[in-house]
Amino acid sequence: MTIERIETFAVPPRWLFVRVETKEGAVGWGEASLEGHGEAVEGAFVSLRERFIGHDAAEIEEIWQIGYRGGFYRGGPVLMSALSGLDQALWDLKGRALGVPVWQLLGGRVRDQVECYAWIGGDRPDEVGEAALARKAQGFRAVKMNATSELNWLSSPRDLDGVVARAAAVKAKGLDIGIDFHGRVHKPMARRLAKRLAEIEPLFIEEPLLSENIEGLEQLSRMTTIPIALGERLYTRWDFKPFLERGIVDIIQPDLAHAGGISEVRRIAAMAEAYDVALAPHCPLGPIAFASCLQIASTTPNFVIEEMSLGIHYNTGGHDLMTYLADKSVFALTDGFVQVPPGPGLGIDLDETLIRELARDFKGWRNPIFRTKDGNFAEW
Template sequence: MPSIRSIETFAVPPRWVFVRVEADDGTVGWGEASLEGHAEAVIGAFEAFRDRFIGHDADRIEDIWQTGFRLGFYRGGPVLMSALSGLDQALWDLLGKRLGLPVWQLLGGCVRQKVPVYAWIGGDRPHDVATAARQRQDQGFGAVKMNATADMGWLDSPRSLDASIERLVAVRELGMDVGLDFHGRVHRSMARQLIRAVEPHRPLFVEEPVLSEHLEALAEVTRGSAVPIALGERLYSRWDFKPFLAGGLVDIIQPDLSHAGGISECRRIAAAAECHDVALAPHCPLGPLAFAACVQIAVTSINFAIQEMPIGIHYNFAEADLPTYVRNAEVFRVEQGMIAALDGPGLGVEIDEDRVREAASAGQMRWRNPAWRGPDGAVREW
């Protein structure tokens, strides 16, 4: 069996961390350990992984995952789990390429051939979001996600609800489905009012109505609402998701495959959600490898609902950023609101290694979350 010869990391623009694992038979696998604004910390975590896993059997993915998770003693959290996620993705990619099979085939085969997708839109006024939504329609999307609480204070005037409703209606009138992201920015009373106000307009889901650390507030806010409640981008393992599933607090979970343990762990999280009649919609405002990993889970999970696709004017990325480092960018084509299962070996994307190395060597990737402040100057959840 091939053993791991090298583990490399590359910080590349706009804000991504790519992971390259090479086996001693020359097979290479790629993954993504992007953690927005904290690339340096994640890259540092790979020092311990190199000490542990250089020379390890590259095919023993589960043993590597369990060793990486448990034997550092301190476990979980965004940094360590993002590093483990990128390594895990790369090992699955390597195995698939060595065997000439897509990862989804290694996971038992697909239950669907196409993956429904949505994309982010920005804009503070109804006209702005409608214009952005039309652009997404032209790109083949049937669903979008946008801010629900753009300028809303933690506790604000009931009049502030009107702007959120107007933006939602402007996009729904185009015949598109709309997810509303609250970002956990508002107090439970505002979240409760806003969910009640948008319910007649039938949003696709409401995301992070309150921060995930406030389980009791989440139960209060969502009680009696027919709007599907989604969260999970700030949860990093099946244990983090456990109380939300056991308490019946969510309708849709959104683990991020570059933060929540990669393909191995998110496969388990998806199965746990299925046991609780909860849908899966992985979070992914990241790069092409993270997105390709999400697709592997999407096509093999029966409770999958819809996938976030990381082409984002919200993040001021050029529309070409997603395929910048990928030779076969045509695999990301959106048609009638869906993309096809990725049929290539491994993750199904062909990385242009020369461009990755060139971009990383330039040393210009020091992305930080821009400050998000309200009209009063106070910092807001990003």
């Protein structure tokens, strides 16, 4: 199967789809979304096309190794997102060509269905309570919310009251909750907040500090019994290695559109299993990335829960992962679970006409800029 064409499509709300076609007519789709930096990822495909058009599409590992190591400079969000999209597309193409699901190519399933959670917003307890009920009506049993919009190095302890009250309001609706600090909270307040949240018993606290503050994360991990989740801003097994070796993380969250696709995330998950660390892939993205996550989730023993960007999500402009599906029933949610797609490749069929149509007029997306009350820049 000789690669003849590699196309990219930037589409709303902020996603980058990849289409690979062979001379024999086999087609596969991947997702290389890197929110706010789509043009940079598209630029990385210039060299990937030069390298791999004419290459055998079946040699997925060979392509991955050359794509990662062949340019001398390696890693990072842009290059790894491009490689992720290409890798997903090659797995999809191979599965379709052979008439089997990707999970079959990965050795078969260890589970038939995948538990999912969704994001909720709201600044007050009543708002997050209503959002939680809306997610419960969709079929979710677990949700995730941001901890706070801002906590500086020495915010008032009273600022923690609202975070705890909002988390308690969600638990009162009968749902489990993960709490995302999003790297916004500085170490002194992160320690205080983690202590206060222990009474709520969340599923996890996510990115309690930025991943580059590995020493602070190590200190925090020794102070709390709440599972610590992180990894959406880590891109290879080598990025995850020190967090595993130092016992900092309990749940890793690699993003299959950023962290080397199906091939690399499978290796990251296997490495984490040896440290008794669970896998919960990050995926506030589109249908191809989510379908890829389901392939990994279904074949990974230490998988626990999957993020799902289903409807009423933030900043989507009315688009969610169902928008581009030809068959929208494939991701049906029942009692918190999505069935693993049985179809060949990634198990989804896309509306290619709609993708090409919306890509023609899409102007791109930029991360919003937030500021604290004193005017200082705040983490997104």
